[in-house]
Amino acid sequence: MTTRLSVVVPVRDEARRLRTTLDGLIDALARLRHPAEIVVVDNDSTDDSAAVALSYRDTAVPVRLLSCVTPGKGAAVRTGVLATSDEYVGFCDADLATDVSAFPPMLAQLDAGVNAVIGSRAHRDSKIAAHHGITRRTGASLFRFATRQLVPGIADTQCGFKFFDRATAEAAFRPLRTQGFAFDVEVLARVQRAGALLAEIPVTWTDVPGSTFNPVRDGYDSFASLARIRAVLANEAAARPHRTPSTPGVLDRTTPELARGALRSA
Structure with missing residues (x-):
C-alpha cells in the first residue's frame, strides 16, 4: 500500500537503544490504518547506529536509512523530512x-x-x-x-x-x-x-x-x-x-x- 505517514528518527550514537525504539515504532505503526514508514537519519554517528537501522529488513513497517553529515538535530530532521513525499510527515526522538x-x-x-x-x-x-x-x-x-x-x-x-x-x-x-x-x-x-x-x-x-x-x-x-x-x-x-x-x-x-x-x- 502507498505510504501515507513518514516518521523521521534522528540518531547520533544511539546504537544502544535504537533497536528498542525501532521495535516499539514498528509495533505501533503496524496497528494504524495509515500505511507508514520509518526514516532513520544517521547524524554522523561514531557507533553502530547505521548498522542497527540497516538490520531491519522485511519488517511490517519499512525502515530506511539516510545520512546527514551536518551536525545537529535540526539538520538531521530537516534531511529526513525533505527526503519524504508522503501526505503526513514528522519526527520523534530516538529515545522514544x-x-x-x-x-x-x-x-x-x-x-x-x-x-x-x-x-x-x-x-x-x-x-x-x-x-x-x-x-x-x-x-x-x-x-x-x-x-x-x-x-x-x-x-x-x-x-x-x-x-x-x-x-x-x-x-x-x-x-x-x-x-x-x-x-x-x-x-x-x-x-x-x-x-x-x-x-x-x-x-x-x-x-x-x-x-x-x-x-x-x-x-x-x-x-x-x-x-x-x-x-x-x-x-x-x-x-x-x-x-x-x-x-x-x-x-x-x-x-x-x-x-x-x-x-x-x-
Missing part, C-alpha cells in the same frame, strides 16, 4: 520518550484538517515521569519564557513529537536555518507565520537516561539560536513588506470532532 500512544490522536487531528500536531508535556492531560536535575529544569523554564514572543500560545516547543501535513512541512522545513536543538522553535514559528492551524495534544512522556543534550553547551547554543531565529524571521518579513501577516491558530484539542468544530468556527 513520548509514548507511541500519541500516534492515533495525532493522526486523527491531521485527518480532521489540522495542519500541525505537536505533543505537549505542558498539556493538562499529559502524564510526565521526569528526572531532570534542578539546573536543567531551571534552564528549560527560562527557555520556555524566552520563546513566548517567537511562538505565542505554544506551551511546549521542545517535546520531540511533531507531525505535519505535506504543505506545512515544506513551508516549515525547506527554509529552516537552525541546525541544533532549538530548531523546533524556528519550525513552529514558520508554521504559525504560514497561518497554519496547530494543535497541541497530551502525551505520556518519560525521561530516558542517555540524552546527548548537554545542559551547559547545548543550553547556551539554544539560547543563542533564539536570537538568530528572531533575526532571520525579521529579515524575511522585511523582504516581504506588502504581505499581510497571517494569524496563527493554536488548538487545545484531542479529538477530530473538536478539531472540526474549531475549523468551522475559525
Whole structure:
C-alpha cells in the first residue's frame, strides 16, 4: 500500500537503544490504518547506529536509512523530512520518550484538517515521569519564557513529537536555518507565520537516561539560536513588506470532532 505517514528518527550514537525504539515504532505503526514508514537519519554517528537501522529488513513497517553529515538535530530532521513525499510527515526522538500512544490522536487531528500536531508535556492531560536535575529544569523554564514572543500560545516547543501535513512541512522545513536543538522553535514559528492551524495534544512522556543534550553547551547554543531565529524571521518579513501577516491558530484539542468544530468556527 502507498505510504501515507513518514516518521523521521534522528540518531547520533544511539546504537544502544535504537533497536528498542525501532521495535516499539514498528509495533505501533503496524496497528494504524495509515500505511507508514520509518526514516532513520544517521547524524554522523561514531557507533553502530547505521548498522542497527540497516538490520531491519522485511519488517511490517519499512525502515530506511539516510545520512546527514551536518551536525545537529535540526539538520538531521530537516534531511529526513525533505527526503519524504508522503501526505503526513514528522519526527520523534530516538529515545522514544513520548509514548507511541500519541500516534492515533495525532493522526486523527491531521485527518480532521489540522495542519500541525505537536505533543505537549505542558498539556493538562499529559502524564510526565521526569528526572531532570534542578539546573536543567531551571534552564528549560527560562527557555520556555524566552520563546513566548517567537511562538505565542505554544506551551511546549521542545517535546520531540511533531507531525505535519505535506504543505506545512515544506513551508516549515525547506527554509529552516537552525541546525541544533532549538530548531523546533524556528519550525513552529514558520508554521504559525504560514497561518497554519496547530494543535497541541497530551502525551505520556518519560525521561530516558542517555540524552546527548548537554545542559551547559547545548543550553547556551539554544539560547543563542533564539536570537538568530528572531533575526532571520525579521529579515524575511522585511523582504516581504506588502504581505499581510497571517494569524496563527493554536488548538487545545484531542479529538477530530473538536478539531472540526474549531475549523468551522475559525
